Amino acid sequence: MASGFAAWLRSPAAREYFFSTHFWGPVANWGLPLAALSDLVNKDEEFISGTMTTALAAYSMVFMRFAWQVQPRNYLLFACHATNATAQTLNDIRFVRYWYMGGRDAKLKEQSKNGLTEAGAKIEEAGAQVKGKVVEAVEAARKSASK
Structure with a gap:
């Protein structure tokens, strides 16, 4: 062949x-x-x-x-x-x-859900950073007050 x-x-x-x-x-x-x-x-x-x-x-x-x-x-x-x-x-x-x-509606709903999840994660991260800064400031104030 x-x-x-x-x-x-x-x-x-x-x-x-x-x-x-x-x-x-x-x-x-x-x-x-x-x-x-x-x-x-x-x-x-x-x-x-x-x-x-x-x-x-x-x-x-x-x-x-x-x-x-x-x-x-x-x-x-x-x-x-x-x-x-x-x-x-x-x-x-x-x-x-x-x-x-309904595919567009489902996709937009999924995107908004993902957007909210991402926004929540960013807020938690920012809150953790702020908490860390506050803790550092309180410790610095305690050290300066004890001197």
């Missing part, structure tokens, strides 16, 4: 394929699914555009059908658009959950 593939790579048919739009179109198009996957992992739901994400998912679904119908079938283009449609749909689900199903 590997030797057959290696022989095909050296053939004129391989050169014809690798220098065609049937190959380079999908390769160039892989930027869309890679960006969608990056958004899926790194982007906060607050910054996802529901309109654009839905449009890109629909676009990829249309071109998945095109990649399947064109002769010869373009499996690379199909895989590219299947990946993009899946990632954009997942981003759309994240968007809907955040803005319409």
Whole structure:
């Protein structure tokens, strides 16, 4: 199998394929699914555009059908658009959950809870520092009064 593939790579048919739009179109198009996957992992739901994400998912679904119908079938283009449609749909689900199903409220509640916890910790730390300073001042006053 590997030797057959290696022989095909050296053939004129391989050169014809690798220098065609049937190959380079999908390769160039892989930027869309890679960006969608990056958004899926790194982007906060607050910054996802529901309109654009839905449009890109629909676009990829249309071109998945095109990649399947064109002769010869373009499996690379199909895989590219299947990946993009899946990632954009997942981003759309994240968007809907955040803005319409209480995700934003839960996140804000969690942030305020964390903020209060952090503020309480800072207040306790400041109180401990003040207490330490007061104790030092009282001890200094006792020493100066005993002299």
